[in-house]
Amino acid sequence: MSKILKLRTTLNGGIVIPSLIFIIGICMVSAIFPKDSQIILNAVKNFIFFNLNWIYVWAVTLFVIFLVFLMFSKFGNIRLGRNDSKPEYSFFSWISMLFAAGMGIGLMYFSVAEPMQHYSNEVFSAQSSVDRAKNAQLYTFFHWGIHAWAIYGLVGLSLAYFAYRYRLPLSLRSCFYPLLKDKVKGRWGNAVDVFALCSTFFGITTTLGFGVVQINSGLEILNVLPESSFKYQVLIVLFLVSLSVVSAVSGVDKGVRILSNINIIAVIVLLLFVLTLGPTVYLIGSFTEGIGNYISQFFSLTFNTHVYDANTQPWFFDWTILYWAWWISWSPFVGLFIARISKGRTIREFIAAVLIIPSLFNFIWMSVFGNSAIWFDMNVANGILSKLSSNPDALMFRFFEYMPFTKITSFLSILIIIIFFVTSADSGILVMNNIATKNAKVSPKWQTFGWGILLSALALILLNAGGLAALQSMTLITALPFSIIMILFIICLMKALVVDQKYYDRDFSTTTVPWSGVFWKQRLHQIVSFQSQKTVSQFIQTTAKPAFVELQTEFSKVNIEVRINEGTEPESVEIEIKHDVINNFIYGVRNESKAVSSYLLEEDNLPNLDDKIAYFPTSYFGDGREGYDVQLFTKNELISDVLKHYSRFIEIISEEKNELFISSNINHRFK
Structure with missing residues (x-):
């Protein structure tokens, strides 16, 4: 019987059992005692954000500096794999997949909501409407730009380097090889992977839960569904997770890649539509000025803790620190996926693409949608969109009411959200199975279905009980220890890169220079x-x-x-x-x-x-x-x-x- 069971699963008990106990335990507590667990976890989160926010600031700053250093250093020529290895995916497919996994639903959820919330926030009420509009764009750039992708890039680079260069398993434990050596195969390695699996599961569950709510809200506004309620959310989850499982079973080469390519094309079509039929001149001018504003204030934004301005500190904790924690908590999942699709790239190519291309696209996207909404709010809507900023689930669809072809654009937006949902879920399922099996090359299909069922079941339980907020707080809390782990990644990666460079730069021994072959024996x-x-x-x-x-x-x-x-x-x-x-x-x-x-x-x-x-x-x-x-x-x-x-x-x-x-x-x- 034991032999039959071994043939039917590739799951590693030392990782899966403690992970499931912790995941199910936290979800059940959040579902049964949503208010109490939310109060406790919120208190812990607020304590960390208020007293230890400097750790996030310094950690993220270090990630940016380190990656920029690697990109311009001699280490940038090192390839993620053998020296003669080639990339497995075309540049377009590679960018599409890492982009879809990295930002996903959040790009649709916050593209209008975040700039409008900064613009209408009472903290900035003393500023003129023009200054509030400029700052709304600046802060959105800051939160969705280079800093966010540096977090993902560091984890992805560490994983890809040790997996493809050192030929270790594609697992977070492998990133500690220079420090732990063969101990990564034992309990220390299991502990790291348990942490990564739990963090990935929590991040995907909460994000997908919020995505379902936005899809339900959009379908209600379009009169496709009569209301936003739990019974319709159940149907949406079952439909979308089924698509995700089918995509995951078909693998990265088919399902994930094809959906990512379709999604990036749909996103560009929607972007060009709003840019062309919206306030075009205003959008191009504000984007140009916004880029300059972002570059000129890059360092002051990076190191600003708002310690001298007590009025803006709560906003700083609720936005910047929350974002840094959120990106860090998502980095095991996104980093693993980016690493999986990046074999054969050079370190310089990897960093330049991961830091610059998605950041630049985010800037364009947020400028077009966010600045359009602010322009409509100031010139057409008479402040109606500002009043809706506290309802981000419906805000984008209300914004489309001021554009031509409202229903078409709204349906296209829902389609994009659905594909983002599926690409995030299917890549998440693949990553979780990867962690749970220690990077097994072939796994039975029932494991993929199992992760999909677990994701959908716990997301629905938390949606019904109102426990998603508590789980989100738990996810943000786990970001603090993982930021320390990521600093250790830098140390390990640097140690390995120095050895790597010396190995390939080492010339023949000086002793061999005068050899003539006389004493060869x-x-x-x-x-x-x-x-x-x-x-x-x-x-x-x-x-x-x-x-x-x-x-x-x-x-x-x-x-x-x-x-x-x-x-x-x-x-x-x-x-x-x-x-x-x-x-x-x-x-x-x-x-x-x-x-x-x-x-x-x-x-x-x-x-x-x-x-x-x-x-x-x-x-x-x-x-x-x-x-x-x-x-x-x-x-x-x-x-x-x-x-x-x-x-x-x-x-x-x-x-x-x-x-x-x-x-x-x-x-x-x-x-």
């Missing part, structure tokens, strides 16, 4: 063997020291004073050429040790290494330059290497521009 045995401390000591005494003594004899013939110095901790020998005004020239060889990879210890196709520590005769220089392993040098080759460095030394000290750098009073060994 001897060198073959040296290359495939590991030195002990004793054998390195023998090299120093029988090769390095005689080479330096021979050099000392030859230098004395031309009246150049040379000394041979020997050390014991670590064992070393060096040749030192005395100078009165400039630094003495020093070339030495010492016995150094370093830890050997545990994988090398287990390698059968190499000579046995008894200890994890290997020893090497390493060169060093008086000016502090980095030395190298010289174990393969013969005596004459070592003499040649010393003279090569001494020739360089003479060339440097002969140049007048180096006088300040080379003069020194540290020549104490000859005193």
